[in-house]
């Protein structure tokens with residue numbers, strides 16, 4: 001798992017270690033995850049030198065929740081590194097090491113022809129990973145994420161306020177624009193991956209909301 005310290009990633013990690021589906025959960029990150037669990041193995045790596053850590057990027061199912069923002073990364077180039085280069089390089093290594101599935105969180109509106117840089121990079125990463133032809137490849141496209149962040153993101157806060165005001169029209173075809181809880185994204189991507197559907201699949205935000213099951217989530221939370 002990559003991106004385990006993030007909003008979606010930390011939820012996903014919590015669910016994976018509290019479920020008995022996997023015998024071992026391997027986290028590869030640049031800083032330690034504040035979780036101790038007998039099933040959890042952690043590797044701290046240098047993402048700019050992924051080849052040197054290739055032997056650690058080895059699993060049956062790979063989950064990627066990596067990402068940043070242009071503001072946080074401070075340049076488009078650095079954003080591209082985190083949201084395109086790292087995921088694609090990790091995917092190549094994981095495929096070489098025998099991974100059968102790759103599940104990645106991109107974003108609603110991902111499109112390599114987009115005029116918006118963020119959406120374009122997300123579209124490009126989806127395509128690059130698709131080309132690697134994993135037995136199963138799942139693209140998870142959430143809308144605006146909801147959840148407790150340790151940092152303040154003005155753009156997200158404005159997006160949430162606007163979405164809240166428009167909540168009443170976010171039904172039917174517009175449901176995909178409805179902001180989504182990080183825990184919903186995490187649980188849905190986890191359940192989707194466990195299905196092991198062969199081929200390349202894209203899951204939009206409205207579908208993720210449908211897959212989410214509160215009882216299933218509570219069963220992890222109670223352990």
Ligand SMILES: NC(=O)c1ccc[n+]([C@@H]2O[C@H](COP(=O)([O-])OP(=O)(O)OC[C@H]3O[C@@H](n4cnc5c(N)ncnc54)[C@H](OP(=O)(O)O)[C@@H]3O)[C@@H](O)[C@H]2O)c1
Pocket residue numbers: 002003004005006007008009029030031047065066067068082105106107108141142143144145146156182
């Ligand atoms: N924010 C939204 O509303 C939204 C909406 C749709 C889709 N998404 C996408 O959903 C995905 C998950 O989002 P999120 O909000 O859960 O992300 P997040 O909380 O910002 O976490 C991002 C993860 O990526 C890691 N990361 C960032 N820069 C890194 C670097 N230079 N080297 C190594 N690791 C790095 C972080 O590790 P550290 O803890 O070490 O920084 C963290 O584990 C992202 O791809 C994001 O673009 C977000």
